[in-house]
Structure formats: structure tokens, C-alpha cells
Amino acid sequence: MYKAYQLIRNAGLKLTPIRKEIILIFEESPRPFTPREVQNLVQKRIGRCGLPGIYRNLEALAGCGVLFRLAGFGRERFYALCREPGTDPHHHHIVCVSCGKVAHVDGCRYHEGMMLGGYRLLSHIVQFEGVCANCQENN
Amino acid sequence: MYKAYQLIRNAGLKLTPIRKEIILIFEESPRPFTPREVQNLVQKRIGRCGLPGIYRNLEALAGCGVLFRLAGFGRERFYALCREPGTDPHHHHIVCVSCGKVAHVDGCRYHEGMMLGGYRLLSHIVQFEGVCANCQENN
DNA sequence: CCTTTAAATGGAAATAGTTTCCATTTATTC
DNA sequence: GAATAAATGGAAACTATTTCCATTTAAAGG
Ligand SMILES: [Mn+2]
Ligand SMILES: [Mn+2]
Ligand SMILES: [Zn+2]
Ligand SMILES: [Zn+2]
Numbered sequence: 361m362y363k364a365y366q367l368i369r370n371a372g373l374k375l376t377p378i379r380k381e382i383i384l385i386f387e388e389s390p391r392p393f394t395p396r397e398v399q400n401l402v403q404k405r406i407g408r409c410g411l412p413g414i415y416r417n418l419e420a421l422a423g424c425g426v427l428f429r430l431a432g433f434g435r436e437r438f439y440a441l442c443r444e445p446g447t448d449p450h451h452h453h454i455v456c457v458s459c460g461k462v463a464h465v466d467g468c469r470y471h472e473g474m475m476l477g478g479y480r481l482l483s484h485i486v487q488f489e490g491v492c493a494n495c496q497e498n499n
Numbered sequence: 500m501y502k503a504y505q506l507i508r509n510a511g512l513k514l515t516p517i518r519k520e521i522i523l524i525f526e527e528s529p530r531p532f533t534p535r536e537v538q539n540l541v542q543k544r545i546g547r548c549g550l551p552g553i554y555r556n557l558e559a560l561a562g563c564g565v566l567f568r569l570a571g572f573g574r575e576r577f578y579a580l581c582r583e584p585g586t587d588p589h590h591h592h593i594v595c596v597s598c599g600k601v602a603h604v605d606g607c608r609y610h611e612g613m614m615l616g617g618y619r620l621l622s623h624i625v626q627f628e629g630v631c632a633n634c635q636e637n638n
Numbered sequence: 639c640c641t642t643t644a645a646a647t648g649g650a651a652a653t654a655g656t657t658t659c660c661a662t663t664t665a666t667t668c
Numbered sequence: 669g670a671a672t673a674a675a676t677g678g679a680a681a682c683t684a685t686t687t688c689c690a691t692t693t694a695a696a697g698g
Contacts, residue, residue, distance in 0.1 A: 479629030
């Protein structure tokens, strides 16, 4: 809550009703959403709201660390909330293919500047799909 | 070479001139290409060729292990050749941000079925960007 | 070779996600 | 309360990707 608001403020962004609403939406559900889904959910709560604004806000919130954008090969993009990390400030995420629940995965061995296969590493994408504990039982 | 042809045949796909040409294009350059780029290059060699066919072929070649599709957040997709792996049959790739050269990265610790953060792991995306040895000198 | 058949192809058009433009509104600061 | 830069919404533009379908072709069998 305050955490997200802080991140927004620290980035010099305004704390608008839509942004607050977007954060609430993500906090109430542990799964990723597409821009269109976010728009629909925001519209149910506040009145109308444009898709371009949603795109801008999702990017803005990802840019200041409130959300992150998932990697993937589908045609539409997904964002999810980066909740309280575990031990590791540098971490990645695993998404349940059944219920969409996102969890942290700590212990990444890669970091900027290290050598990897003769290359000087600049950035990396690491992302997982699996079945969460709950969905392993109830299936 | 034969390797790629084998993979195509084993998948029950036909070995068409366009597919051969696509493979040649990727073998002559170590960097990723977009579908549009592939189309242009194929057209320079053989006559006209449609973009839908290129899309179908890139997916087909990725499906049978000749190419792989890169993960990323840009709007267009990239494919690259999966060349002779090193020691590890399960590996990932690093792309040079300067010249585009793709190299293998062995030693992935993740595998299907393992437990990760309480999830049963199904799949993962791991991909790197860096600066290759050559580009570290010449810059 | 010649025939057969499922797969592949190209062009045009449709989709659909994303971005741009711009006039209007609003959060923030003083 | 006024000033100002940022945010917003709607319409339209963009553009990568996919679909459709008629035509061609690789591959298998005789
Ligand atoms: Mn996180
Ligand atoms: Mn490879
Ligand atoms: Zn689950
Ligand atoms: Zn390089």
C-alpha cells in the first residue's frame, strides 16, 4: 500500500485515482492481468476509463517497480504485482498455469556485469510456469 | 545442415526450397531475425514469398528444434538458429546487444517436475543479453 | 517417370493489440 | 485559490500477426 504509493511518488509520478484503483485490483487477486482486463475492472469501480491510459499506467507502474511485466510468447501482454519479496531483493516469478497465482523465486545466480559464455552480462529474463501447492491438491 | 533437415523430416514436415533457404539465411548470420527480415532475405534469393508462409515456417522450424524464438518485450518477434550445443542438451541463449551474436549458455539448474517455491515446475524461460567478446574490444 | 494426396504457398483481407494525437481535466505545489 | 506539468479519454492510426482460400508442390507408391 504505502509501499506502492512511495514507489510512485519517488518516481515523480502523480497518485491518481486510476493508479490507486489499478493497485487495488492487483492486490485483491494474485494473478496476472492483461491491459483489457484491467480496464474492465477499473471501469466497474470508477466510471469510464480509456485503454491508452491503462497502457500508460501499467507501463508507469512497471517502471517504478510496483508491477512487473511477464515474459511470454502470447499476443497479449500480462502484468502482475510484485508483492513483498522473500529474502532476495533480486528475484523472479513463477505463475501457476491453473489458477494464475504468482510467487517469488529467489536465488538467481545471474547479475549484471558477470561473465557468461564469454559475454559481459547486461540483463536477463527468468520466468517460470508451474502448478501451485493448492492446485496440486485440488485437481 | 543435415541436422536441420533431419529435424524437419522427423517432424513429418516437407523439405521445401523456402525452408532450406531460411535455414541458410540463419546459418550465414549468427544473429536473430524478424519475420519481415527473413522475408526480405528470402526474396532476394528466391523470387517472391509471402509473409504468412514465413510466419508458418518460422513457427514450424521452431517447433522441430531448428530455430528458437526469443523472449522479449518488443513488439516484433525474433527467431535465431539453435546451433551445435555445448555440453548441455538443455541450454539457453545470450544475445549480444551490439552485434546480435547468439551464444549458448549451459548449466541451467531448472528442470520439469522439480519443486520451486512450492510449485511443481512445468516450464521456464531463461534468456540473456550482454556484450560479446568481440564487441567488448571493438568499442 | 506418372499418379495421388496431404502439405505448403502467396495474396488479400481480417484481426487485434498497441500507440499516437490532441483537447480537456486534474494532482500537486506555492 | 492560482499556476503548471502531468494525466486522461476518445478517436484514429499503426502494424504485427492470423485467417481464408485457390493454387502449387514435395513426397510416397506404383
Ligand atoms: Mn516480485
Ligand atoms: Mn541453442
Ligand atoms: Zn494454482
Ligand atoms: Zn557482439
